[in-house]
Amino acid sequence: MTEFVGYRAAAEYLGLTPDGLSTRIRLGTGPEPELDRELVDGTPYFVFTKEELDRWLDEKPLTYRQAAKYLGISEGTLSGYVSEGTGPEPDRVGRRVLFTKDELDRWARRRARQGKKTNRPTTEDRDMFTRKTKTPRPAQAKTPDPRAALVHELANAGQVIASACGTCGATVAKDDPEAEQTHREVGTWPYSRRVRSWRYHRACSLAQVGPELLALALDPDARPVRVTQAHYDVAQQIGAPLAYRELEKASSTDAGRGRRPFQHVPRGELEELRAAVEKRHQELTIPVPHSSGWPCAGCGRSHELVEAWGQYQGRPVCAGCSQLIQRAKIPGNRRVEEYALEAARDLIPARRQVSPFPLAREMASYRPLGAGERREPWAYVVDLPEVPLTTEERLAELAELMEARLAGVAA
Numbered sequence: 262m263t264e265f266v267g268y269r270a271a272a273e274y275l276g277l278t279p280d281g282l283s284t285r286i287r288l289g290t291g292p293e294p295e296l297d298r299e300l301v302d303g304t305p306y307f308v309f310t311k312e313e314l315d316r317w318l319d320e321k322p323l324t325y326r327q328a329a330k331y332l333g334i335s336e337g338t339l340s341g342y343v344s345e346g347t348g349p350e351p352d353r354v355g356r357r358v359l360f361t362k363d364e365l366d367r368w369a370r371r372r373a374r375q376g377k378k379t380n381r382p383t384t385e386d387r388d389m390f391t392r393k394t395k396t397p398r399p400a401q402a403k404t405p406d407p408r409a410a411l412v413h414e415l416a417n418a419g420q421v422i423a424s425a426c427g428t429c430g431a432t433v434a435k436d437d438p439e440a441e442q443t444h445r446e447v448g449t450w451p452y453s454r455r456v457r458s459w460r461y462h463r464a465c466s467l468a469q470v471g472p473e474l475l476a477l478a479l480d481p482d483a484r485p486v487r488v489t490q491a492h493y494d495v496a497q498q499i500g501a502p503l504a505y506r507e508l509e510k511a512s513s514t515d516a517g518r519g520r521r522p523f524q525h526v527p528r529g530e531l532e533e534l535r536a537a538v539e540k541r542h543q544e545l546t547i548p549v550p551h552s553s554g555w556p557c558a559g560c561g562r563s564h565e566l567v568e569a570w571g572q573y574q575g576r577p578v579c580a581g582c583s584q585l586i587q588r589a590k591i592p593g594n595r596r597v598e599e600y601a602l603e604a605a606r607d608l609i610p611a612r613r614q615v616s617p618f619p620l621a622r623e624m625a626s627y628r629p630l631g632a633g634e635r636r637e638p639w640a641y642v643v644d645l646p647e648v649p650l651t652t653e654e655r656l657a658e659l660a661e662l663m664e665a666r667l668a669g670v671a672a
Contacts, residue, residue, distance in 0.1 A: 271309045292317035322359035425517030427459030430505030432517040439463035475501040481522035491541040502526040551577040554629040560638035561621030605639035613645040
């Protein structure tokens with residue numbers, strides 16, 4: 262998977278301030294953002310790849326001091342070489358004089374072939390700085406015209422409307438009213454120009470990375486794209502598939518004709534991600550028995566979500582009973598049995614002993630679950646002992662029984 266770096270993390274990695282990185286990107290001299298998009302909530306977000314940052318560091322122009330340190334010579338020696346026209350060829354950007362690492366390496370190799378070292382000046386070099394007579398300087402090479410780079414970039418860009426979606430790789434119809442067209446800057450300021458870049462389907466423009474991209478890749482035809490917690494968890498643990506624009510040979514001028522959405526993603530990778538999302542969805546939505554086989558020690562229920570099970574005195578408890586236990590632990594609150602009585606009061610049959618009210622683990626019916634057995638919460642309250650009748654209640658019950666018998670004899 263491609264490693265992405267956020268805007269501030271990229272600036273720290275390059276040793277720049279965020280404002281300095283922003284200025285270099287605006288002038289076309291910084292690393293190129295791989296993704297310049299708007300998230301679903303509308304927040305601008307710049308993303309860089311680790312490879313692009315490393316490439317920019319390798320190709321970053323060096324100042325006089327940095328170039329001299331890179332070559333192992335003093336800054337004055339390097340300045341003398343450049344003034345005499347025998348040093349590395351600099352690039353002039355406004356008033357600044359910069360050197361590329363490629364040019365410094367070529368110059369060092371050329372001097373090595375001549376038997377000269379770059380870490381200290383030779384006798385010839387000392388003579389060059391000590392002679393008093395003026396010698397005509399050789400003509401310096403002309404600075405490359407930045408407009409030539411612009412023409413080259415425009416030729417590569419093609420100045421055409423891209424037809425392949427940058428996310429799914431399928432064709433984006435030219436007459437699609439919801440298609441999103443992106444642009445990029447080419448050339449070097451002030452000879453820069455805004456040209457067309459990738460096009461996107463409407464749904465693909467809103468789902469380019471992370472869980473949104475994962476949900477779209479698994480169900481490209483879904484409208485709207487449904488992103489669940491399972492997609493977020495899988496995208497964080499495993500990752501999301503690559504967007505089409507991230508491929509090495511991808512081109513914004515590719516028509517994409519005959520290509521199915523996300524055809525560039527291997528089928529095996531999609532099936533693996535689909536299975537991971539389905540498994541995670543089941544864990545988040547389908548109640549299952551506890552791995553120990555025991556029901557909830559509080560209410561006696563048999564099934565609960567995998568991540569909702571807790572522990573209480575060595576036995577599993579469901580999410581609802583865990584909340585009752587946490588409330589009872591607060592100083593000054595009632596005991597957990599009293600909170601349990603409030604939760605189960607509507608299910609308790611008449612004339613049942615509820616003082617003290619027992620939890621499920623205190624009942625004789627509390628045992629491990631059988632195969633396929635399900636138990637509802639607070640179902641054990643039907644097994645609570647009945648309250649014994651008072652003397653008045655027994656006499657009244659006996660009188661009703663005698664009246665019923667007399668009525669039967671009279672009939």
